[in-house]
Amino acid sequence: MNLHEYQGKEILNSFGVKIQRGIVATNHKGAVDAAKQLTVETGTSWYVVKAQVHAGGRGKGGGVKLAKNLAEVETISNDIIGMMLVTPQTSAEGKKVNQVLICEDVYYPGDSEPEEYYMSVLLNRNTGRNMIMYSTEGGMDIETVAEETPHLIFTEEIDPTMGLLPFQARKIAFNLGLSGGALKEMVKFVSALYTAYIKSDSSMFEINPVLKTSDDKILAVDAKVTLDENALYRHKDYAVMRDLREENPIEVEAKAAGLNYVDLDGNVGCMVNGAGLAMGTMDLIKQAGGEPANFLDVGGTADAQRVETAFRIILKDDNVKAILVNIFGGIVRCDRVAQGIVDAYTNMGDAIKVPIIVRLQGTNAKEAKILIDNSGMKIISVTEFQEAADKVQEVLA
Ligand code: GDP
């Protein structure tokens, strides 16, 4: 589950990670109040207005702007709230901005120049260990840094039985070129950041930039936080941070119906029971020259109600030109599933305009095929995997 910057910062702050302070607002009046409040709390006289959407690269798209007084806070917030923000990480139409974070300006002049670093905490799937990735090249696209100057990206792996050791935090601060007070601040920052990552059951933190202020404070200016959904049951206070407006509406509906659905770009919708078979079915579709339009695991109970819901969700995607139903009857009998498909088809009347290929295999597969063939409906029923692939190819041609 992805969070907004302001929510991510809230979590970081609760574990003692120093952050650029901010207050969220949903309209320009609230933005001005937030700015006034920030001045009381931090003494700042300049502010940064930051669009809150689930996408990076907001600065480049005009979603992060400096305001030098309250009047500018008001006009900039008014412009940003409600806009469709297009960034290198959004679609061409962009994302609607529902709220802004009014932040204190932390790039103020002082004894030294502010410096931006990159830091992320994530799982290295090859070693099964968490790692901290960091770079002196903060503030810019890390993909570009990885391409052009890969030697400027460092990683530090953490032994799960020991946790982050003090020497590792010092090494990170040292590799970032820090010394004196800034080095000490960075050691504290890194340690607190790693603790926050573990205790919040996150699967990714990306702080870009981490800022060294002109007076040697180390702060998280941005925060991209992804929580592990499977651990949300033990973080009720984080679960409520979910912003459904930021998520794919078809996926949200599928989730509410208890279906495991992931939207993809292709033209063949698939309805399958079991994640492994769903993956195999996607391979099969590709082999037949199609592209899967979705991943959909309907689970063990493929009754009429569930099958109908699944059909309706698959058909919300306009790109779908055919549907392949591939169900293995192990616990659930194929003839029951077949009846479910026929009932769903009947209930939906004209809603289904694309060819449906059904492959049922397992307990009572023969009875199931007869049931579908005798239904008089335009459903192509097969029992073999290869036949199903051939039929997909046929209907797409
Ligand atoms: P992103 O573009 O979505 O990654 O948003 P960030 O939160 O990283 O902000 C983008 C850029 O805005 C940063 O890299 C900074 O250069 C700039 N920025 C953020 N906070 C401040 C601030 O307090 N003062 C100034 N002058 N610039 C800031």
Ligand code: MN
């Ligand atoms: Mn950023």
